[in-house]
Amino acid sequence: MKTFTFEKSQALFDRAAKVIPCGIYGHMSPAPLIPPSDYPFYAASGTGSRFTDPDGNEFIDYMCAYGPMVLGYNHPKVDEAAKKQRKLGNCLTAPAPVMVELAEKLTDLVSGADWAFFAKNGGDTTTYAVMVARAATGRKKIVAIKGGYHGVAPWTQGFGHHGVIEEDAQNIVRIPWNDFAAFERVVSENPENVAAFMATPYHHPTFADNEMPAPGYWKKVEDLCRKKGIVLIVDDIRCGFRLDVHGSHAHFGFKPDLVCFCKAIGNGYPISALVGAEALKNDAARVFYTGSYWFSAVPMAAALACIEELERIDGPKIMLEFGDKLLKGMVEIAKGHGFTLKVSGAPSMPYLRLTDDPSLVLMQKWCGECTRRGAYFTSHHNWFVSTAHTDEDLQRTFDIVDDAFRAIKEGGK
Ligand SMILES: Cc1ncc(COP(=O)(O)O)c(C=O)c1O
Numbered sequence: 001m002k003t004f005t006f007e008k009s010q011a012l013f014d015r016a017a018k019v020i021p022c023g024i025y026g027h028m029s030p031a032p033l034i035p036p037s038d039y040p041f042y043a044a045s046g047t048g049s050r051f052t053d054p055d056g057n058e059f060i061d062y063m064c065a066y067g068p069m070v071l072g073y074n075h076p077k078v079d080e081a082a083k084k085q086r087k088l089g090n091c092l093t094a095p096a097p098v099m100v101e102l103a104e105k106l107t108d109l110v111s112g113a114d115w116a117f118f119a120k121n122g123g124d125t126t127t128y129a130v131m132v133a134r135a136a137t138g139r140k141k142i143v144a145i146k147g148g149y150h151g152v153a154p155w156t157q158g159f160g161h162h163g164v165i166e167e168d169a170q171n172i173v174r175i176p177w178n179d180f181a182a183f184e185r186v187v188s189e190n191p192e193n194v195a196a197f198m199a200t201p202y203h204h205p206t207f208a209d210n211e212m213p214a215p216g217y218w219k220k221v222e223d224l225c226r227k228k229g230i231v232l233i234v235d236d237i238r239c240g241f242r243l244d245v246h247g248s249h250a251h252f253g254f255k256p257d258l259v260c261f262c263k264a265i266g267n268g269y270p271i272s273a274l275v276g277a278e279a280l281k282n283d284a285a286r287v288f289y290t291g292s293y294w295f296s297a298v299p300m301a302a303a304l305a306c307i308e309e310l311e312r313i314d315g316p317k318i319m320l321e322f323g324d325k326l327l328k329g330m331v332e333i334a335k336g337h338g339f340t341l342k343v344s345g346a347p348s349m350p351y352l353r354l355t356d357d358p359s360l361v362l363m364q365k366w367c368g369e370c371t372r373r374g375a376y377f378t379s380h381h382n383w384f385v386s387t388a389h390t391d392e393d394l395q396r397t398f399d400i401v402d403d404a405f406r407a408i409k410e411g412g413k
Contacts, residue, residue, distance in 0.1 A: 038368030046073030072388025123151025323347025
Protein backbone atom coordinates (compact mmCIF):
# COMPACT_ATOMS: atom_id res chain seq x y z
CA MET A 1 0.00 0.00 0.00
CA LYS A 2 1.26 3.48 -0.88
CA THR A 3 2.43 5.58 2.08
CA PHE A 4 2.33 9.36 2.26
CA THR A 5 5.09 11.94 2.68
CA PHE A 6 4.65 15.41 4.15
CA GLU A 7 7.25 17.80 2.69
CA LYS A 8 4.88 20.77 2.33
CA SER A 9 3.49 20.33 5.84
CA GLN A 10 7.01 20.28 7.24
CA ALA A 11 8.08 23.37 5.26
CA LEU A 12 5.02 25.24 6.59
CA PHE A 13 5.83 24.14 10.11
CA ASP A 14 9.41 25.42 9.77
CA ARG A 15 8.01 28.83 8.78
CA ALA A 16 5.44 28.70 11.60
CA ALA A 17 8.04 27.88 14.24
CA LYS A 18 9.68 31.27 13.54
CA VAL A 19 6.53 33.36 14.01
CA ILE A 20 4.11 31.34 16.19
CA PRO A 21 4.92 30.09 19.71
CA CYS A 22 5.38 26.34 19.47
CA GLY A 23 4.67 26.49 15.71
CA ILE A 24 1.32 24.86 16.42
CA TYR A 25 0.22 25.19 20.05
CA GLY A 26 -2.32 23.47 22.25
CA HIS A 27 -4.14 20.27 21.40
CA MET A 28 -3.05 20.37 17.77
CA SER A 29 0.63 20.73 18.62
CA PRO A 30 2.61 17.88 17.07
CA ALA A 31 5.22 17.82 19.84
CA PRO A 32 6.02 15.33 21.25
CA LEU A 33 3.31 12.83 20.29
CA ILE A 34 3.11 13.05 16.55
CA PRO A 35 6.12 11.85 14.59
CA PRO A 36 6.68 14.20 11.61
CA SER A 37 7.39 11.23 9.36
CA ASP A 38 3.84 9.94 9.84
CA TYR A 39 1.52 12.94 10.17
CA PRO A 40 0.46 16.02 8.25
CA PHE A 41 0.75 19.16 10.39
CA TYR A 42 -1.74 21.16 8.33
CA ALA A 43 -5.10 20.55 6.66
CA ALA A 44 -5.71 22.32 3.36
CA SER A 45 -9.36 21.35 2.85
CA GLY A 46 -12.09 19.00 4.05
CA THR A 47 -15.24 17.41 2.61
CA GLY A 48 -17.53 14.91 4.30
CA SER A 49 -15.50 12.49 6.43
CA ARG A 50 -12.17 13.34 4.80
CA PHE A 51 -9.55 16.07 4.76
CA THR A 52 -6.61 16.80 2.47
CA ASP A 53 -3.25 18.13 3.58
CA PRO A 54 -1.02 20.64 1.74
CA ASP A 55 0.88 17.73 0.12
CA GLY A 56 -2.35 16.50 -1.48
CA ASN A 57 -2.70 13.43 0.78
CA GLU A 58 -6.29 12.52 1.68
CA PHE A 59 -7.27 11.15 5.09
CA ILE A 60 -10.37 9.48 6.46
CA ASP A 61 -10.67 11.66 9.53
CA TYR A 62 -11.14 9.90 12.86
CA MET A 63 -10.42 13.04 14.89
CA CYS A 64 -13.13 15.23 13.29
CA ALA A 65 -11.27 18.45 14.19
CA TYR A 66 -11.14 17.06 17.76
CA GLY A 67 -14.93 16.87 17.84
CA PRO A 68 -16.58 19.85 16.12
CA MET A 69 -17.00 18.08 12.78
CA VAL A 70 -20.06 15.92 13.41
CA LEU A 71 -22.11 15.96 10.18
CA GLY A 72 -19.13 16.06 7.82
CA TYR A 73 -16.94 18.91 6.57
CA ASN A 74 -18.79 21.47 4.43
CA HIS A 75 -22.20 20.05 5.24
CA PRO A 76 -24.62 21.57 2.68
CA LYS A 77 -27.49 22.34 5.10
CA VAL A 78 -25.26 23.88 7.75
CA ASP A 79 -23.25 25.87 5.24
CA GLU A 80 -26.40 27.08 3.49
CA ALA A 81 -27.86 28.33 6.79
CA ALA A 82 -24.57 30.09 7.55
CA LYS A 83 -24.45 31.63 4.07
CA LYS A 84 -28.01 32.95 4.36
CA GLN A 85 -27.24 34.55 7.72
CA ARG A 86 -23.92 35.96 6.46
CA LYS A 87 -25.82 37.82 3.74
CA LEU A 88 -28.05 39.36 6.42
CA GLY A 89 -25.20 40.11 8.82
CA ASN A 90 -22.92 38.40 11.31
CA CYS A 91 -21.38 40.65 13.96
CA LEU A 92 -23.93 43.45 14.38
CA THR A 93 -24.65 46.08 17.05
CA ALA A 94 -27.46 43.95 18.48
CA PRO A 95 -28.11 40.21 18.53
CA ALA A 96 -29.84 38.70 15.50
CA PRO A 97 -33.26 37.03 15.87
CA VAL A 98 -31.65 33.63 15.23
CA MET A 99 -30.22 33.76 18.76
CA VAL A 100 -33.72 33.41 20.19
CA GLU A 101 -34.58 30.59 17.80
CA LEU A 102 -31.42 28.72 18.78
CA ALA A 103 -32.13 29.12 22.50
CA GLU A 104 -35.69 27.88 21.93
CA LYS A 105 -34.40 24.87 19.98
CA LEU A 106 -31.84 23.90 22.62
CA THR A 107 -34.29 24.26 25.49
CA ASP A 108 -36.86 22.17 23.59
CA LEU A 109 -34.35 19.47 22.77
CA VAL A 110 -32.05 19.14 25.79
CA SER A 111 -33.84 17.51 28.68
CA GLY A 112 -34.12 19.72 31.76
CA ALA A 113 -32.85 22.84 29.93
CA ASP A 114 -34.97 25.95 30.56
CA TRP A 115 -32.55 28.56 29.26
CA ALA A 116 -29.46 28.79 27.04
CA PHE A 117 -26.48 31.14 26.99
CA PHE A 118 -24.03 31.32 24.06
CA ALA A 119 -20.29 31.90 23.86
CA LYS A 120 -17.48 30.69 21.60
CA ASN A 121 -15.36 27.95 23.18
CA GLY A 122 -16.11 25.15 25.59
CA GLY A 123 -13.94 26.74 28.25
CA ASP A 124 -16.07 29.90 28.17
CA THR A 125 -19.00 27.83 29.37
CA THR A 126 -17.19 25.79 32.05
CA THR A 127 -15.91 29.00 33.64
CA TYR A 128 -19.34 30.59 33.39
CA ALA A 129 -20.94 27.50 34.96
CA VAL A 130 -18.54 27.75 37.90
CA MET A 131 -19.34 31.46 38.33
CA VAL A 132 -23.08 30.81 38.20
CA ALA A 133 -22.74 28.03 40.79
CA ARG A 134 -20.74 30.30 43.10
CA ALA A 135 -23.16 33.17 42.60
CA ALA A 136 -26.12 30.90 43.35
CA THR A 137 -24.65 29.27 46.46
CA GLY A 138 -22.29 31.89 47.87
CA ARG A 139 -19.77 29.04 48.27
CA LYS A 140 -16.21 28.57 46.98
CA LYS A 141 -15.28 24.94 46.41
CA ILE A 142 -15.70 23.15 43.11
CA VAL A 143 -15.37 19.36 43.13
CA ALA A 144 -14.01 17.96 39.85
CA ILE A 145 -12.47 14.70 38.66
CA LYS A 146 -8.73 13.91 38.54
CA GLY A 147 -7.70 13.86 34.88
CA GLY A 148 -10.92 15.59 33.79
CA TYR A 149 -10.41 18.35 31.22
CA HIS A 150 -12.53 21.49 31.34
CA GLY A 151 -10.48 23.93 29.26
CA VAL A 152 -7.45 26.11 29.81
CA ALA A 153 -8.59 28.82 32.25
CA PRO A 154 -6.14 28.92 35.18
CA TRP A 155 -8.68 27.32 37.56
CA THR A 156 -8.89 24.26 35.30
CA GLN A 157 -5.11 23.73 35.29
CA GLY A 158 -3.37 22.53 38.42
CA PHE A 159 -0.66 24.49 40.20
CA GLY A 160 2.65 23.59 38.57
CA HIS A 161 1.41 24.24 35.05
CA HIS A 162 3.26 27.14 33.46
CA GLY A 163 1.55 30.47 34.10
CA VAL A 164 -0.71 29.14 36.86
CA ILE A 165 -0.33 30.40 40.42
CA GLU A 166 -1.25 28.47 43.55
CA GLU A 167 -4.33 30.59 44.26
CA ASP A 168 -5.84 29.95 40.82
CA ALA A 169 -6.85 26.39 41.60
CA GLN A 170 -7.01 26.74 45.38
CA ASN A 171 -10.72 26.00 45.62
CA ILE A 172 -10.82 23.18 43.09
CA VAL A 173 -10.87 19.78 44.77
CA ARG A 174 -10.04 16.86 42.47
CA ILE A 175 -11.33 13.38 43.32
CA PRO A 176 -11.09 10.07 41.41
CA TRP A 177 -13.80 9.20 38.86
CA ASN A 178 -16.56 6.86 40.05
CA ASP A 179 -15.51 7.35 43.69
CA PHE A 180 -18.74 8.48 45.34
CA ALA A 181 -17.28 8.04 48.83
CA ALA A 182 -14.59 10.62 47.95
CA PHE A 183 -17.31 13.10 47.01
CA GLU A 184 -19.12 12.46 50.29
CA ARG A 185 -15.86 13.02 52.15
CA VAL A 186 -15.18 16.38 50.46
CA VAL A 187 -18.73 17.49 51.20
CA SER A 188 -18.48 16.58 54.88
CA GLU A 189 -15.02 18.17 55.21
CA ASN A 190 -16.29 21.42 53.66
CA PRO A 191 -19.69 21.94 55.26
CA GLU A 192 -21.74 24.57 53.43
CA ASN A 193 -18.78 25.37 51.19
CA VAL A 194 -19.13 23.15 48.10
CA ALA A 195 -20.65 25.21 45.28
CA ALA A 196 -20.59 22.60 42.51
CA PHE A 197 -19.72 19.14 41.33
CA MET A 198 -18.41 19.22 37.75
CA ALA A 199 -17.67 16.19 35.57
CA THR A 200 -17.97 14.87 32.05
CA PRO A 201 -20.79 12.34 31.49
CA TYR A 202 -18.23 9.55 31.46
CA HIS A 203 -14.52 9.78 32.13
CA HIS A 204 -12.49 10.37 28.96
CA PRO A 205 -8.96 11.35 29.96
CA THR A 206 -5.99 11.28 27.59
CA PHE A 207 -3.33 8.52 27.77
CA ALA A 208 -5.69 6.22 29.70
CA ASP A 209 -8.62 3.90 29.14
CA ASN A 210 -11.93 5.75 29.26
CA GLU A 211 -14.43 4.75 31.96
CA MET A 212 -18.21 4.65 31.98
CA PRO A 213 -20.13 5.66 35.12
CA ALA A 214 -20.51 2.77 37.57
CA PRO A 215 -24.13 1.62 38.02
CA GLY A 216 -25.90 4.12 40.28
CA TYR A 217 -22.98 6.59 40.36
CA TRP A 218 -24.76 9.54 38.75
CA LYS A 219 -27.93 8.97 40.77
CA LYS A 220 -25.96 9.05 44.03
CA VAL A 221 -24.08 12.18 42.95
CA GLU A 222 -27.35 13.84 41.94
CA ASP A 223 -29.05 12.94 45.24
CA LEU A 224 -26.18 14.29 47.34
CA CYS A 225 -26.08 17.51 45.30
CA ARG A 226 -29.83 18.01 45.86
CA LYS A 227 -29.56 17.27 49.58
CA LYS A 228 -26.67 19.68 50.13
CA GLY A 229 -27.67 22.44 47.70
CA ILE A 230 -24.67 21.74 45.43
CA VAL A 231 -24.96 22.71 41.76
CA LEU A 232 -24.51 19.69 39.47
CA ILE A 233 -22.61 20.69 36.32
CA VAL A 234 -22.12 18.33 33.38
CA ASP A 235 -19.33 19.15 30.97
CA ASP A 236 -20.84 17.71 27.78
CA ILE A 237 -18.42 19.58 25.55
CA ARG A 238 -16.87 16.44 24.07
CA CYS A 239 -19.70 13.87 24.33
CA GLY A 240 -22.56 16.26 23.62
CA PHE A 241 -24.69 15.09 20.65
CA ARG A 242 -22.51 11.99 20.20
CA LEU A 243 -24.47 9.93 22.75
CA ASP A 244 -27.97 11.42 22.72
CA VAL A 245 -29.57 14.48 21.10
CA HIS A 246 -31.25 15.23 24.42
CA GLY A 247 -27.88 15.52 26.17
CA SER A 248 -25.57 12.83 27.53
CA HIS A 249 -27.30 13.07 30.93
CA ALA A 250 -30.44 11.75 29.18
CA HIS A 251 -28.36 8.81 27.92
CA PHE A 252 -27.21 8.03 31.49
CA GLY A 253 -30.55 8.94 33.12
CA PHE A 254 -29.89 11.79 35.55
CA LYS A 255 -30.70 15.49 35.91
CA PRO A 256 -27.93 18.09 36.06
CA ASP A 257 -28.51 21.79 36.87
CA LEU A 258 -26.13 23.11 34.21
CA VAL A 259 -24.79 21.52 31.01
CA CYS A 260 -21.87 22.83 28.92
CA PHE A 261 -21.92 22.22 25.15
CA CYS A 262 -19.52 23.15 22.36
CA LYS A 263 -17.83 21.00 19.66
CA ALA A 264 -20.69 19.10 17.94
CA ILE A 265 -23.34 21.83 18.19
CA GLY A 266 -22.00 23.94 15.30
CA ASN A 267 -20.34 21.44 12.93
CA GLY A 268 -17.21 23.57 13.02
CA TYR A 269 -18.74 27.05 13.33
CA PRO A 270 -17.44 28.69 16.51
CA ILE A 271 -20.11 28.48 19.18
CA SER A 272 -20.62 27.03 22.64
CA ALA A 273 -23.61 27.00 24.97
CA LEU A 274 -24.42 26.69 28.63
CA VAL A 275 -27.94 25.45 29.30
CA GLY A 276 -29.54 25.37 32.71
CA ALA A 277 -32.50 24.77 34.95
CA GLU A 278 -35.03 27.52 35.69
CA ALA A 279 -33.88 27.74 39.33
CA LEU A 280 -30.50 29.12 38.21
CA LYS A 281 -31.72 31.54 35.54
CA ASN A 282 -31.63 34.62 37.78
CA ASP A 283 -28.18 33.75 39.07
CA ALA A 284 -26.98 33.29 35.49
CA ALA A 285 -28.42 36.72 34.67
CA ARG A 286 -26.56 38.34 37.57
CA VAL A 287 -23.10 37.08 36.52
CA PHE A 288 -21.49 39.55 34.09
CA TYR A 289 -20.07 37.47 31.27
CA THR A 290 -19.67 38.32 27.59
CA GLY A 291 -17.28 38.58 24.62
CA SER A 292 -16.81 40.57 21.41
CA TYR A 293 -17.91 37.73 19.13
CA TRP A 294 -20.36 35.88 21.35
CA PHE A 295 -23.37 37.36 19.55
CA SER A 296 -22.11 36.54 16.03
CA ALA A 297 -25.15 35.38 14.13
CA VAL A 298 -23.55 33.11 11.51
CA PRO A 299 -22.42 30.42 13.98
CA MET A 300 -25.86 30.60 15.62
CA ALA A 301 -27.61 29.97 12.29
CA ALA A 302 -25.14 27.15 11.59
CA ALA A 303 -25.72 25.63 15.02
CA LEU A 304 -29.48 25.74 14.57
CA ALA A 305 -29.18 23.90 11.25
CA CYS A 306 -26.67 21.44 12.71
CA ILE A 307 -28.81 20.58 15.73
CA GLU A 308 -31.95 20.24 13.60
CA GLU A 309 -30.12 17.85 11.28
CA LEU A 310 -28.66 15.81 14.16
CA GLU A 311 -32.15 15.49 15.58
CA ARG A 312 -33.75 14.67 12.20
CA ILE A 313 -31.37 11.85 11.38
CA ASP A 314 -30.71 10.77 15.00
CA GLY A 315 -27.03 11.54 14.54
CA PRO A 316 -25.84 9.92 17.79
CA LYS A 317 -27.42 6.58 16.77
CA ILE A 318 -25.69 6.69 13.39
CA MET A 319 -22.33 7.48 15.01
CA LEU A 320 -22.70 4.83 17.72
CA GLU A 321 -23.57 2.20 15.11
CA PHE A 322 -20.75 3.18 12.77
CA GLY A 323 -18.30 3.24 15.69
CA ASP A 324 -19.43 -0.18 16.76
CA LYS A 325 -18.80 -1.68 13.31
CA LEU A 326 -15.45 0.09 13.05
CA LEU A 327 -14.23 -1.09 16.44
CA LYS A 328 -15.40 -4.69 16.12
CA GLY A 329 -13.72 -4.93 12.72
CA MET A 330 -10.44 -3.43 13.92
CA VAL A 331 -10.28 -5.62 17.03
CA GLU A 332 -10.66 -8.70 14.79
CA ILE A 333 -7.99 -7.53 12.35
CA ALA A 334 -5.63 -6.86 15.26
CA LYS A 335 -6.32 -10.33 16.64
CA GLY A 336 -5.56 -11.86 13.24
CA HIS A 337 -2.10 -10.29 13.42
CA GLY A 338 -1.56 -11.39 17.02
CA PHE A 339 -2.22 -8.00 18.66
CA THR A 340 -4.79 -7.01 21.29
CA LEU A 341 -6.60 -3.76 20.64
CA LYS A 342 -8.45 -2.62 23.75
CA VAL A 343 -11.41 -0.31 23.21
CA SER A 344 -13.01 1.89 25.88
CA GLY A 345 -15.49 4.78 25.95
CA ALA A 346 -18.48 5.27 23.66
CA PRO A 347 -18.19 3.84 20.11
CA SER A 348 -18.90 7.34 18.75
CA MET A 349 -15.73 8.62 20.49
CA PRO A 350 -13.65 5.59 21.39
CA TYR A 351 -10.28 5.37 23.09
CA LEU A 352 -8.01 2.63 21.74
CA ARG A 353 -4.87 1.04 23.07
CA LEU A 354 -2.67 -1.87 22.02
CA THR A 355 -2.20 -3.76 25.25
CA ASP A 356 0.80 -5.62 23.83
CA ASP A 357 2.97 -2.64 24.81
CA PRO A 358 1.99 -0.74 27.99
CA SER A 359 4.42 2.08 27.11
CA LEU A 360 2.14 3.22 24.24
CA VAL A 361 5.14 3.27 21.84
CA LEU A 362 3.64 0.45 19.77
CA MET A 363 0.27 2.24 19.72
CA GLN A 364 1.96 5.43 18.53
CA LYS A 365 3.80 3.52 15.82
CA TRP A 366 0.65 1.74 14.64
CA CYS A 367 -1.39 4.97 14.59
CA GLY A 368 1.40 6.59 12.56
CA GLU A 369 1.45 3.70 10.10
CA CYS A 370 -2.34 3.98 9.65
CA THR A 371 -2.19 7.74 9.26
CA ARG A 372 0.46 7.66 6.55
CA ARG A 373 -1.76 5.24 4.68
CA GLY A 374 -4.80 7.53 4.94
CA ALA A 375 -6.71 6.78 8.18
CA TYR A 376 -5.97 9.62 10.62
CA PHE A 377 -5.61 8.05 14.11
CA THR A 378 -4.13 9.49 17.31
CA SER A 379 -2.49 7.42 20.02
CA HIS A 380 -3.13 9.50 23.14
CA HIS A 381 -6.65 10.92 22.79
CA ASN A 382 -10.09 9.45 22.12
CA TRP A 383 -11.10 9.41 18.47
CA PHE A 384 -14.32 10.83 17.01
CA VAL A 385 -16.63 9.58 14.29
CA SER A 386 -19.23 11.58 12.41
CA THR A 387 -22.47 10.91 10.57
CA ALA A 388 -20.52 11.43 7.32
CA HIS A 389 -18.39 8.30 7.68
CA THR A 390 -19.46 5.76 5.07
CA ASP A 391 -19.25 2.02 4.52
CA GLU A 392 -16.61 2.77 1.89
CA ASP A 393 -14.60 4.58 4.60
CA LEU A 394 -15.06 1.56 6.83
CA GLN A 395 -13.73 -0.89 4.23
CA ARG A 396 -10.83 1.38 3.32
CA THR A 397 -10.00 1.79 7.03
CA PHE A 398 -9.96 -1.99 7.52
CA ASP A 399 -7.57 -2.38 4.56
CA ILE A 400 -5.30 0.30 6.02
CA VAL A 401 -5.41 -1.19 9.51
CA ASP A 402 -4.53 -4.60 8.10
CA ASP A 403 -1.61 -3.25 6.07
CA ALA A 404 -0.33 -1.19 9.02
CA PHE A 405 -0.24 -4.23 11.30
CA ARG A 406 1.59 -6.15 8.58
CA ALA A 407 4.14 -3.32 8.26
CA ILE A 408 4.69 -3.25 12.01
CA LYS A 409 5.26 -6.99 12.12
CA GLU A 410 7.70 -6.71 9.23
CA GLY A 411 9.66 -4.15 11.23
CA GLY A 412 8.34 -0.79 10.14
CA LYS A 413 8.62 1.52 7.23
C1 LIG B 1 -14.57 17.80 28.11
C2 LIG B 1 -14.05 19.12 27.65
N1 LIG B 1 -14.29 20.22 28.38
C3 LIG B 1 -13.85 21.42 28.02
C4 LIG B 1 -13.13 21.60 26.86
C5 LIG B 1 -12.63 22.95 26.49
O1 LIG B 1 -13.25 23.37 25.31
P1 LIG B 1 -12.55 24.48 24.41
O2 LIG B 1 -11.23 23.92 23.99
O3 LIG B 1 -13.48 24.67 23.28
O4 LIG B 1 -12.41 25.69 25.27
C6 LIG B 1 -12.86 20.48 26.06
C7 LIG B 1 -12.06 20.61 24.85
O5 LIG B 1 -11.55 19.68 24.31
C8 LIG B 1 -13.33 19.21 26.47
O6 LIG B 1 -13.10 18.11 25.73
